[in-house]
Structures are given as structure tokens and as C-alpha cells.
Amino acid sequence: MLLFPVKLGPLRRFVPGVSSLIVAASSYGCGYHSAVASVPSSERLAVAAAPFSVPYAEAAAEALNGARAQLSRAGALGSAAFPRFVVEVVRVDELPAAIAAPGGQAPLGRGSDVGVTVHGWVEEREGGQKLRDTGDVRRVETVVQTADAMGSSLSVTDAIRAAARHAGEGAAARALGMVEPSIEPM
Numbered sequence: 001m002l003l004f005p006v007k008l009g010p011l012r013r014f015v016p017g018v019s020s021l022i023v024a025a026s027s028y029g030c031g032y033h034s035a036v037a038s039v040p041s042s043e044r045l046a047v048a049a050a051p052f053s054v055p056y057a058e059a060a061a062e063a064l065n066g067a068r069a070q071l072s073r074a075g076a077l078g079s080a081a082f083p084r085f086v087v088e089v090v091r092v093d094e095l096p097a098a099i100a101a102p103g104g105q106a107p108l109g110r111g112s113d114v115g116v117t118v119h120g121w122v123e124e125r126e127g128g129q130k131l132r133d134t135g136d137v138r139r140v141e142t143v144v145q146t147a148d149a150m151g152s153s154l155s156v157t158d159a160i161r162a163a164a165r166h167a168g169e170g171a172a173a174r175a176l177g178m179v180e181p182s183i184e185p186m
Helices: 009-014 016-025 057-073 149-175
Strands: 044-047 084-100 109-121 136-144
Touching: 044 057, 044 149, 057 084, 057 136, 057 149, 084 149, 109 149
Parallel strands: 044 084
Antiparallel strands: 084 109, 109 136
């Protein structure tokens, strides 16, 4: 379908078949194909955890939940042992995001950026080759720190969970061949 009207008046007399040529040229797509992978639409992937070395079990659990949610939305979540999408939590970072010095007092931290980095790949069988490697995928959440140590600790834990879930979703999307940014800066 043409996006703008084309007047072929006098051209039609000199070039026979020009209308057919324009219609044929406008019916072709741009030729875009996913740079990551072409995933069969019938493929269903289970989700599994790789051994992790970070001391945040909640980050690993939420990264798996995020990957399952993304695969489910895409209609690619399976229940068989293989093929499977393996998720590894690589690191959890926390950096200060804001500092306040009220009334000339000593500066106090008032916010943190919490980043979770995951890595994912597809395995077709036990000990098989790593296919559709996602590379590192990091997501960042910002959390407000308060004077209450317990409240701040809970806020950081919630931010780690949220960032891990989003990172798991992003890694699964990349494994499916969807365009997805890999790293969010902290």
C-alpha cells in the first residue's frame, strides 16, 4: 500500500506496466531480521537457575520469576526439563544516588541506586552448548534511604527484587530475539 498518492498520468503512456512495478515494489518488507536469533514459534523453554555466587537468594528467585513471566507473555514457557533458559545472577551493586546536608550538618546519604546483573542462555540438553547467549543484562532501581535502619534495609531488599525481576525479563526477551537494551547505567 502506498503511503502517498502517485499521479501516473503521462508516465503511463511511455512506460507500460509502471503501475504493476510500483505495486510490486511497495509490497516488499524492509528485510529486517533479528540479530540475536530466530526462535521457532513452537519452541517452549523451561527456566532454570545457574549456580550463583552472590549472597542474595531473593535476587536469584526474582530473576527466575521475571524470566518465566517474559517467556509466558511470549507464549514460549514450557514445563519439560529441556530445552531450558538458564539464568545466572552475576552481581548486585549499590551506589549512592543522593546526598543531603541539612542545616550545615554532616552530609547524609538519602538514596541509592541498586543494580542487578544477570546472564542467560538456552541449553537444549544437559551439558549442551550454550545457545542464544544474552550477555550481561542489568537493571537499576532507585531507593530512598531513611534514618530508620530497618526500613532502609527493607527498601533496599525490595529494590534488589524489583531490579532482578526486570533483569530476568530483559534476559529472556533477548534470548527470544526481541530488541532489548542490555545495560542500564547506574
